[in-house]
Amino acid sequence: MAASTWAQRVLQLLDRMNSFHSQGSTKATCAPFYVAGQEVGVIQPRVRALLSHYRDVFRVSPEKPGWVELREGLDTYHARSQALKHVLEHWREREMFDCLRGWRNESYEVMARFCDEPLMEMERSGASLFGIKTYGVHVNGYVRQEGGGMAMWIGRRSRTKQTFPGMLDNMSAGGLSARSGVLETLVRECAEESCIPQSVALSAKPAGSVSYTYEDQRGVFPQCQFVYDLEVPAGLAPQVGDGEVQEFYLWPLEKVREGLVGPDFKPNSAMVALDFLIRHGVLDADNEQFYQQFLEGLHHQL
Template identity: 40%
Template sequence: DEVKMSRLLKLAQKFNCFYLTGLPKGECRPFVVAGQQVGLVRSEVYRELLKYPEVFCIKSPEVNNPGVVELNPAFRDYTERSERVDKVLRQFKSEGIFSALKGWRDEYYEVKSGHNSLLKMDRSATCLFGVRKYGIDINGYIKHPTRGLCIWLQQRSDTKETWPGKWDNLVGGGLSVGYGIKETAIKEAAEEASIPDHLIKNLISAGCVSFFFESERGLFPNTEFVFDLELPLDFIPSNADGEVQAFELLSASECLERLFTPEFKTTSCPVVIDFLIRHGYITPENEINFTQIVELLHVPLQTLYTYRPKISDNNIENGHIKNNSV
C-alpha cells in the first residue's frame, strides 16, 4: 500500500514538481535583496545576470554551494532597486531571451520579505527570479437539487499569454501593487465573471493553498488565497474583460475528472482539490493518499527562503562581493 499512488497524488506531485525534484538538486541560487532571500535563480537566468555586474552581485560558487545572486546593496531604497531591475528586464525583453517576458503587461508585482516591500517588477518576470507570488481564487459553486454540489469553471481566452484555452477556476488573479487581497477578489470577480455586488458580499475566506511548480518559463512558488462563494441556481457568469471565452457548470465528479485532462490549468488544480476536500467530496475513505495530498496543498514556502548572506560591508567593493570564504 505504501507505494500505491493514486491519480490525485500524481497530480499533486505534478504541480509541486520543483518542490519535490528541482529543489533537492540544489542547482538554483538564492536571490537576495537587502539581506533577505526573496527568490531562487535557475542557471540560464544566472548566466544572463552575470552580464550586469553593476546591478547583480554574484557570490562565487563553492563546494556543494552553487553561489548566491544579490541585488547590489548599494541600491538603498525601493525606488532605486525597482528602476535598476526594470532596466535590465526591459533589456532582456527587447533581446527576446526569455519566453516568460512575452507575457509582459506593465502590471507590477511587489517583491516582499515579510511585510517589507523591497522592490517591484513586472509580473511576467517574477518566475525568472523564483519570487513568491500571491493570488486569489474564488470557488463559485451551487447546491443543485438533483446534481448535488456543482462548480462553475471558466475557459481562458485563446489569446492569453499563459495557459491559453485551458479550463480554470471561476475567478482567479494575481495580487498587483496597490491592491489588497479581498479587494483583488472583488475586482477580479467583476471583471472575469460579472458577479454583482449583492452576491460578492457573500464571499467567504477559506484559507490558502501553496505549491512550488516549475515549467520552461520559470519557477512558481505560489500561494493562493482561497474564497468560497455559493451562487444562486439561476446565476449565469459572463465575462467583462475579454480574458474568458466560456463558462461551464460541472458536478463535483465531473470537475474532478476535468482536472486529470490536459485541458485544465495545472496550477489551478490545488484550489479545486482543496475545495473538494473541504466540502467532503475527497475523503480519507475514498482517497488512499489523502494525507500526502493535503500536505502537498500546503507546501511550507515560508520556510524555504531562509538564506541570509553572512557578509559584512567590508567584504563588498564597488558593489561586488569579494570572493572571501564566508
C-alpha cells in the same frame, strides 16, 4: 474512471506542480536571491551566469558562495524596482528568455513573506527568472442544489489568453498585482471576468490557500493562491465579461472531480478545485487512500 487511476492522476498533477522539489530539478544548483538582507527568491544557474554584466545592480557574494544580492546602494523601493526593470527590459529587447515574450506591464510586489513590507516590485513575466514568490486569488463559485447537493461554476479561458489558452478554470481568478489587496483583487476579478456584482462578491468566504513550486523552461514558480468560496445565488449565473473567459459551465461536483485530472484543466486551478472537494467532504481519509498525500501536495512551500 477507476478510483485508483483517478488518484494516480491527481498525484501526478501534484508532482508536476511541485516539480522544483523533485529529483532532477535545478533546486540544488540555484542561488538564493537577497534584497536588503532578506531572501526573496532563487536564481537558476543560466540566469546567475548573466548577472556579472550588471555589476551596478547585482553582487555575487564572495563571502557567501552562491548568494546573489541586490546592491546595497539600491536602498529604496523605487530604486530597486527601476534597476530590475531595466535589466528585464534589456533581456526582453534581446529576446533572451521565453517568459519575457509575455510581457504584461503588470508588476508583482517582492517580499520575503506575505506579511512583510514589500521591498520592490517586478514585471510579472520576469518573476520566474528570480524565483520570486507570487500570490493570487481564486474563487470557487458554487450553488446548492435541491436535495442538498452542490455544483460548481467552471470557466473556460479565452483561446487568446497568453497563458493556458482555452483551458478550464475556476469561476474567477487573478494575480495579486502591486498595491492591490486580496479582497480588492477578488472583487475586481469577479466583476471583470464573470460579471458578479460587488454586493455578491463580498460574501465570498476565505478558505485558506494552496501553495506549490514548479519549474519549466520559463523559470521557477513559487506561488500561493488565496482561496475563496462564493455561494452564487439562485438566478444569478456568471457571464462573460472582459473576454478572458469565453464560457461558463455549471458542473456537479462528481463531474468536477473527474474533470480536474483531465487534459483541459489549468493545473493550479485543478488544485484549487481539489482543495474544495476535500474541504466539503467529497474526499476524506476513509474514502481516499492518498488523502494525506493530496493535502501535502496542496500545501508545499518553497
